[in-house]
Amino acid sequence: MLRLTTLFLTVALPFFVLFVPTAYAQKENLPWGVERIRADQVWDTDWTQDFIANPGANAGQGVRVAVIDTGIASHPDLAGRVVDGVSYVVGKQYWEDDNGHGTHVAGTIAAIDNGNHLIGVAPRVFLYAVKVDPTNLDHVVAGIYWAVGKGVHIISMSLGSPEDYPPLKQACDYAYSQGVLLIAASGNSADPVSYPAKYESVVAVGATYSNDNRWEFSNYGPELEFAAPGVNINSTFPPNAYQKRTGTSHAVPHVTGTAALIFASKVDPSYDLNRNGRWDNLEVREKLKDTALDLDGEGRDGYFGYGLVNAWYSNQRPPGDINYDLMVDVIDLSIVAFYYGTTPQDPQWWFGRRADINIDNIIDIADISIVSMHYGEIDP
Amino acid sequence: MAGTFDARVLRHWKVLGLVLIAVLALASGVYAYWRINAPRSPTLYVTATSPPLELRMELDKAEFGLNETIAIHLFLRNIGERAIKIYFPYINTGGVGFIVEYANGTEVFNFPRGGLASVDEVTLELGGQISKTLNWSQIGRRLVGDVIVGTYSVPSGTYYIIGRTEPYLIDVDIATATPPWTPLIQTPPIAITIS
Numbered sequence: 001m002l003r004l005t006t007l008f009l010t011v012a013l014p015f016f017v018l019f020v021p022t023a024y025a026q027k028e029n030l031p032w033g034v035e036r037i038r039a040d041q042v043w044d045t046d047w048t049q050d051f052i053a054n055p056g057a058n059a060g061q062g063v064r065v066a067v068i069d070t071g072i073a074s075h076p077d078l079a080g081r082v083v084d085g086v087s088y089v090v091g092k093q094y095w096e097d098d099n100g101h102g103t104h105v106a107g108t109i110a111a112i113d114n115g116n117h118l119i120g121v122a123p124r125v126f127l128y129a130v131k132v133d134p135t136n137l138d139h140v141v142a143g144i145y146w147a148v149g150k151g152v153h154i155i156s157m158s159l160g161s162p163e164d165y166p167p168l169k170q171a172c173d174y175a176y177s178q179g180v181l182l183i184a185a186s187g188n189s190a191d192p193v194s195y196p197a198k199y200e201s202v203v204a205v206g207a208t209y210s211n212d213n214r215w216e217f218s219n220y221g222p223e224l225e226f227a228a229p230g231v232n233i234n235s236t237f238p239p240n241a242y243q244k245r246t247g248t249s250h251a252v253p254h255v256t257g258t259a260a261l262i263f264a265s266k267v268d269p270s271y272d273l274n275r276n277g278r279w280d281n282l283e284v285r286e287k288l289k290d291t292a293l294d295l296d297g298e299g300r301d302g303y304f305g306y307g308l309v310n311a312w313y314s315n316q317r318p319p320g321d322i323n324y325d326l327m328v329d330v331i332d333l334s335i336v337a338f339y340y341g342t343t344p345q346d347p348q349w350w351f352g353r354r355a356d357i358n359i360d361n362i363i364d365i366a367d368i369s370i371v372s373m374h375y376g377e378i379d380p
Numbered sequence: 381m382a383g384t385f386d387a388r389v390l391r392h393w394k395v396l397g398l399v400l401i402a403v404l405a406l407a408s409g410v411y412a413y414w415r416i417n418a419p420r421s422p423t424l425y426v427t428a429t430s431p432p433l434e435l436r437m438e439l440d441k442a443e444f445g446l447n448e449t450i451a452i453h454l455f456l457r458n459i460g461e462r463a464i465k466i467y468f469p470y471i472n473t474g475g476v477g478f479i480v481e482y483a484n485g486t487e488v489f490n491f492p493r494g495g496l497a498s499v500d501e502v503t504l505e506l507g508g509q510i511s512k513t514l515n516w517s518q519i520g521r522r523l524v525g526d527v528i529v530g531t532y533s534v535p536s537g538t539y540y541i542i543g544r545t546e547p548y549l550i551d552v553d554i555a556t557a558t559p560p561w562t563p564l565i566q567t568p569p570i571a572i573t574i575s
Contacts, residue, residue: 005396016501051460070496099471099496101471101496101498104498133494134471134472134494134495134496135473135492135493135494136489158496158497158498159492159496159497160470160492160494160495160497161493161495162493162494162526163493163494163521163526163527163528164521164525164526164527164528166527166529181472185497186497187469187497188469188470188497188498188499189469189470189492189547189561190559190560192562194494209555216558216559217469217557217559217561221513231555232555238431245499246498246499247496247497247498247499247554248497249471249497249498250497250498252497347515376543
C-alpha cells in the first residue's frame with residue numbers, strides 16, 4: 001500500500017489531477033440497466049458524464065442485430081437504426097410494431113444519443129426488425145433463416161416456449177454454425193429455462209433487480225448463461241413514448257448490446273482462437289463469460305449463469321485500461337488506488353466508478369488485481 | 381230459413397278461420413321470439429370462477445366437419461367489487477387460452493404456450509372483461525416429454541375443449557412480488573364431435 005501511495009503521489013497525481021472530471025453535464029437519461037452493466041463507460045470516453053457516445057468511441061457501429069419480436073416502430077430515439085426488416089404476420093406487410101414489445105427491446109439495445117430522453121447499450125448498431133407472432137414458432141424459425149441471410153452478427157429473441165420444437169433447434173444450430181450469436185430469454189414463469197434459450201447454440205439470459213438480486217420469476221436451470229437487468233426497465237415505446245417493463249425479455253437486450261460492443265471492437269488476440277483477425281460468435285461468448293460478475297460467488301450456477309454481464313470489463317482494450325490510452329500502466333493503477341474503497345454511496349463515485357472494473361460496486365483489491373494482471377500490456 | 385242457416389254456418393267458419401290464423405300467427409311469433417332470444421344450449425358455454433375472476437368459454441356449435449376451423453370464444457371477467465390489475469407471465473393472447481383433449485384426458489392441443497417474455501399487465505374495471513376468440517384448426521401435437529415430435533390433423537371423433545387462463549397475479553407490485561404465479565383457471569370441458 002505504501003508503495004502504491006508513493007507511486008501515486010510522485011507519478012500519477014499531477015497527470016490525474018489534470019484529467020479529473022470537473023463537470024457533470026448529463027444530457028441523456030441513463031436507464032438503470034445500461035448504467036448497471038456500465039455500458040456508458042465504453043462509449044462516453046471523455047469523462048464528462050453526459051452519456052453521449054464520443055466520436056471514435058465504440059458504440060457498436062457496424063454491428064448488425066436482428067430483433068425477432070413484434071416489429072420495431074418509428075421512434076425519435078431509434079431514428080436511423082433500423083436498416084431492414086420483414087414481417088411474417090399474416091396481413092402485416094411491414095415490420096411496424098403494433099404491440100410495443102419489440103420497440104422496447106430495440107430501445108434498450110440501441111436508443112440513440114440524440115440528447116433526447118434515454119440511451120441504449122450500443123447506440124450505433126444497425127437493427128433488423130423481424131416481426132413475428134410470438135405464439136407461432138414457425139415464424140421464429142423463418143425469422144432466424146432470414147436474419148442469417150442478411151449476415152447479422154447477433155439474433156436477439158425476447159421470447160420463449162416451454163416446448164422444444166425441433167425445426168427451431170435446427171434453425172438456431174444453423175445460425176450458430178454460420179457465426180451468428182443467438183441470445184434468448186430464459187422465461188418468466190419460475191420454471192426451467194424455456195426454448196429456444198435452452199438450446200446449446202443459444203445464450204440463455206435471466207433477469208435481475210437493480211440490487212443484483214435475481215428476479216424470482218426468472219426461469220432457471222443449468223442452461224442459464226448470464227443474468228442482466230430485467231425489472232422496471234425504461235425504454236422506447238410506440239407512439240413516440242417510453243414505458244417501464246419487467247421480464248427476462250428486457251434482460252436479453254442488455255446482453256445483446258454488450259455482445260454488439262464486443263463485435264464492434266478490435267479483436268482481442270487472446271480470444272482470437274482461429275486467428276482470423278475478427279470476433280466470431282464463440283469468441284464473443286467466451287469474452288462475455290470471462291468478464292461477467294459472479295453474483296453469488298459460486299461460479300456458474302442455475303440462477304445467475306456465469307453472472308451479471310459486464311459491458312465495461314468486456315470492452316477494455318487491454319483489460320485494465322481505465323483511461324482509454326490503450327495501455328495498462330501506472331495511471332490506471334493510480335486511479336484504482338485513488339478511489340480505493342469507494343462505493344456508490346460515496347459522493348466521488350460517479351467520477352471514480354471506471355475503476356470498478358468488475359462492476360461489483362466497490363473499488364477494491366479485485367480491481368487492483370485485474371490491473372496488476374494486465375500491467376504493462378499495450379493494445380496491439 | 382235455409383238461407384239464414386247457411387249464412388250463420390258460413391260466419392262461424394269465417395270466425396273459426398280467423399281464430400286459426402290468429403293462433404298460427406301467435407304461435408309463429410312465439411317460436412320466432414324463442415329462437416332469437418332463448419338462452420343457448422347449456423352444452424355450448426361453460427364458466428369457472430375464482431374470485432374476483434370468472435372465465436367463460438363459448439362455442440358456436442357442437443358439431444363440426446373435418447378440417448373446419450373451430451372458433452373458441454373466451455371471456456375473462458372481473459366479478460369482484462373493484463377494479464383490478466392482473467399480471468400474466470407472458471404477452472401472448474391476453475391471458476386466456478384453451479386445451480383440447482381426448483375423452484381419456486390425453487392432451488391433443490394446448491394454446492398458447494409461452495410468448496413474449498415480458499410481464500403482461502391488464503387493468504380490468506369493475507365488471508370489465510377480456511374477450512378473445514381463438515381458433516383451433518383441428519391440429520394435434522405429438523409430444524414426447526417437452527419435444528414436439530409432430531403435428532397432425534385430428535381424425536373424426538369426440539373431443540373436449542377446456543378454456544383456461546394463463547397463471548396470473550392480481551394487484552401486486554410485480555417488481556417486488558414473489559413466485560409462484562396463481563394457478564390458472566380452467567373451465568369444465570365442452571364436448572364436440574368432428575365428423
